[in-house]
Amino acid sequence: MAESGSSVEFSGSLTSSNLPPPRTRIFKIIVIGDSGVGKTCLTYRFCAGKFPEKTEATIGVDFRERLVEIDGEKIKIQLWDTAGQERFRKSMVQHYYRNVHAVVFVYDVTNGTSFRSLPAWIEECKQHALGSEVPRILVGNKCDLQDSVQVGTDVAQQFADTHSMPLFETSAKNPNSQGDRGNSDHVEAIFLTVAHKLKSQKPLVLSQPPVGSGGTINLSKGGTEGGEGARSWGCSGGC
Numbered sequence: 001m002a003e004s005g006s007s008v009e010f011s012g013s014l015t016s017s018n019l020p021p022p023r024t025r026i027f028k029i030i031v032i033g034d035s036g037v038g039k040t041c042l043t044y045r046f047c048a049g050k051f052p053e054k055t056e057a058t059i060g061v062d063f064r065e066r067l068v069e070i071d072g073e074k075i076k077i078q079l080w081d082t083a084g085q086e087r088f089r090k091s092m093v094q095h096y097y098r099n100v101h102a103v104v105f106v107y108d109v110t111n112g113t114s115f116r117s118l119p120a121w122i123e124e125c126k127q128h129a130l131g132s133e134v135p136r137i138l139v140g141n142k143c144d145l146q147d148s149v150q151v152g153t154d155v156a157q158q159f160a161d162t163h164s165m166p167l168f169e170t171s172a173k174n175p176n177s178q179g180d181r182g183n184s185d186h187v188e189a190i191f192l193t194v195a196h197k198l199k200s201q202k203p204l205v206l207s208q209p210p211v212g213s214g215g216t217i218n219l220s221k222g223g224t225e226g227g228e229g230a231r232s233w234g235c236s237g238g239c
């Protein structure tokens with residue numbers, strides 16, 4: 001299959017037997033926020049269908065993907081789980097801000113500092129040409145820890161409105177903890193909502209996640225179990 005931008009020479013007549021298979025669209029969604037807010041758990045929850053038994057701080061970026069079918073079309077949702085710790089992210093930043101279709105900002109409802117960091121994360125996205133024209137959502141995670149909540153829904157909703165983002169409060173650990181959601185999986189609904197929005201916007205097709213021209217893609221990171229298609233990307237040297 002040709003990569004985007006290259007041409008394919010084709011001779012002979014096109015019949016249903018020699019037509020190339022339809023390409024699967026890939027939506028690249030980056031997940032951003034302070035260290036420990038639950039980005040790995042949320043992405044794992046969506047791609048592997050469960051809460052990971054243990055996680056370690058993400059180094060560089062991990063990506064997980066899941067094939068879904070929306071209105072009869074198979075779509076690959078690729079979630080890029082970025083490192084929250086500055087020391088683990090700076091070499092990779094250029095890589096994960098390329099060809100992004102949507103951004104998910106995450107804070108921890110039990111950690112006011114993670115909420116107050118959001119303007120800085122929004123600013124970093126803007127500096128990489130990801131402003132309000134790119135679909136963005138705000139997720140308040142760890143709602144299962146009801147006795148420790150520091151960031152109320154009203155203040156979060158006000159922030160989301162100011163930045164024209166929908167707000168979702170959820171829990172990667174107990175995704176059914178939202179009373180109004182009954183037995184449905186709230187984490188699932190959040191990412192599928194983003195995918196529906198992207199599908200209606202007919203975004204770019206990517207054949208593969210972009211691999212940086214410089215540096216080494218390092219397929220090693222302990223700690224998290226992989227979801228469907230889970231890979232871990234660390235980058236060393238010249239990234």
Ligand SMILES: Nc1nc2c(ncn2[C@@H]2O[C@H](COP(=O)(O)OP(=O)(O)OP(=O)(O)O)[C@@H](O)[C@H]2O)c(=O)[nH]1
Pocket residue numbers: 033034035036037038039040041042055056057058059082083084085141142143144145170171172173174
């Ligand atoms: N109670 C509860 N704990 C959670 C939830 N989501 C994540 N955690 C816990 O929070 C800790 C950090 O979760 P991670 O998913 O590794 O956080 P992260 O944002 O990926 O962190 P970095 O990789 O350092 O950026 C882990 O101990 C998780 O088990 C949740 O919804 N509820």
